[in-house]
Amino acid sequence: xxxxxxxxxxxxxxxxxxxxxxxxxxxxxxxxLCGSLFPLALGPSPALLHRMAPGIIWxxxxxxxxxxxxxxxxxxxxxxxxxxxxxxxxxxxxxxLAKIISHWLTTGLPLLFAAIPLSLMLGxxxxxxxxxxAGLALGTPLLSLLGGMAAALVLGARRGGVLxxxxxxxxxxxxxxxxxxxxxxxxxxxSFGPELDFLGAFLALAxxxxxxxxxxxLKAASx
Amino acid sequence: MLDQVSLALxxxxxLLLTGPNGAGKSTLLRVLAxxxxxxxxxxxxxxxxxxxxxxxxDIAYLGHLDALKxxxxxxxxxxxxxxxGGGTCDDALEALxxxxxxxxxxxxxxxxxxxxxxxxxxxxxxxPLWLLDEPSLGLDDNAIATLGxxxxxxxxAGGMIIATTHVVLPLPExxxxxLTPQEGSTWI
Numbered sequence: 001x002x003x004x005x006x007x008x009x010x011x012x013x014x015x016x017x018x019x020x021x022x023x024x025x026x027x028x029x030x031x032x033l034c035g036s037l038f039p040l041a042l043g044p045s046p047a048l049l050h051r052m053a054p055g056i057i058w059x060x061x062x063x064x065x066x067x068x069x070x071x072x073x074x075x076x077x078x079x080x081x082x083x084x085x086x087x088x089x090x091x092x093x094x095x096x097l098a099k100i101i102s103h104w105l106t107t108g109l110p111l112l113f114a115a116i117p118l119s120l121m122l123g124x125x126x127x128x129x130x131x132x133x134a135g136l137a138l139g140t141p142l143l144s145l146l147g148g149m150a151a152a153l154v155l156g157a158r159r160g161g162v163l164x165x166x167x168x169x170x171x172x173x174x175x176x177x178x179x180x181x182x183x184x185x186x187x188x189x190x191s192f193g194p195e196l197d198f199l200g201a202f203l204a205l206a207x208x209x210x211x212x213x214x215x216x217x218l219k220a221a222s223x
Numbered sequence: 224m225l226d227q228v229s230l231a232l233x234x235x236x237x238l239l240l241t242g243p244n245g246a247g248k249s250t251l252l253r254v255l256a257x258x259x260x261x262x263x264x265x266x267x268x269x270x271x272x273x274x275x276x277x278x279x280x281d282i283a284y285l286g287h288l289d290a291l292k293x294x295x296x297x298x299x300x301x302x303x304x305x306x307x308g309g310g311t312c313d314d315a316l317e318a319l320x321x322x323x324x325x326x327x328x329x330x331x332x333x334x335x336x337x338x339x340x341x342x343x344x345x346x347x348x349x350x351p352l353w354l355l356d357e358p359s360l361g362l363d364d365n366a367i368a369t370l371g372x373x374x375x376x377x378x379x380a381g382g383m384i385i386a387t388t389h390v391v392l393p394l395p396e397x398x399x400x401x402l403t404p405q406e407g408s409t410w411i
């Protein structure tokens with residue numbers, strides 16, 4: 001595989017994301033806005049918010065990751081760009097992986113930074129931030145991989161946008177459970193190692209399997 | 224959709240695919256490019272089997288759609304292909320009279336200028352086999368003449384061209400292959 005071409009493909013995707021900055025920011029804004037609605041709905045009790053902060057942040061992160069997935073591959077399918085991506089000489093799995101990595105860099109990574117003020121706003125102690133970020137750092141790439149796979153599989157299907165969350169949410173529940181559990185354990189002063197181990201194991205598995213499934217989805221959609 | 228179609232092409236040769244709408248011209252090009260799977264049959268290029276990622280580098284494909292991202296400039300749109308072929312973007316854009324527009328977002332270009340931009344992608348891949356799906360779509364007479372010069376240069380260098388068309392293309396001494404949905408396909 002040609003590594004420089006793979007990196008060039010990621011670079012091109014990042015450049016496109018920068019040019020369409022509003023789309024890129026939408027997921028981040030959604031994350032922050034959605035998270036800040038909870039204190040309004042639940043009341044400002046610090047004890048309650050402190051207890052719920054990890055769960056709130058994880059649910060918001062999951063939903064924010066879903067937002068840009070709809071357009072991840074479909075824009076390229078519509079303008080014919082997908083054909084040319086598949087003719088680059090990279091295997092379809094690597095084309096999918098490059099798109100997934102750029103999805104994480106433009107959605108998951110900014111979420112990590114936005115999670116810091118959000119968690120402080122929800123009453124987390126500064127010491128809880130690091131475990132939360134560790135969980136999100138493993139969990140958001142995992143969500144990008146699962147989401148990218150699902151987006152490629154529903155590509156070209158009618159009402160793919162409706163199908164997409166239905167396909168991803170069941171797959172993403174283990175990520176949500178272990179991610180929120182690790183942050184919760186840290187908040188309550190327990191060891192959060194095992195949960196992070198599980199997230200890491202999921203990530204390793206998804207990193208190998210999801211691009212291949214996504215690649216075959218891309219190939220099927222182009223034909 | 225396509226059945227009992229067989230063709231062979233030598234270096235420097237060009238083939239015009241014609242036939243009524245829906246005869247399968249575009250499908251045949253996509254099958255040759257490896258974008259559509261074979262149900263049966265095969266495609267061999269210089270003794271190697273087609274449809275693999277490595278084989279894709281021997282092929283330059285121009286589809287119906289120009290596949291230029293409206294937010295990127297021409298140069299940025301073509302950067303990946305320039306990386307594959309090893310050529311410089313400027314040479315290809317110069318040949319197609321697009322150099323002055325190279326740093327404009329492609330959403331500002333006209334349909335014909337975008338088509339020329341898409342053709343620049345074909346040139347940049349520096350592949351021996353060009354698969355062109357109605358390359359003259361939306362082009363003016365000057366641009367079609369330029370296209371003719373570029374295609375002749377490609378063939379003179381030992382390249383091959385398979386093009387579909389409904390209009391007259393500047394491809395001298397090319398063979399014609401007519402696809403008809405019912406009666407099978409014929410050479411003329």
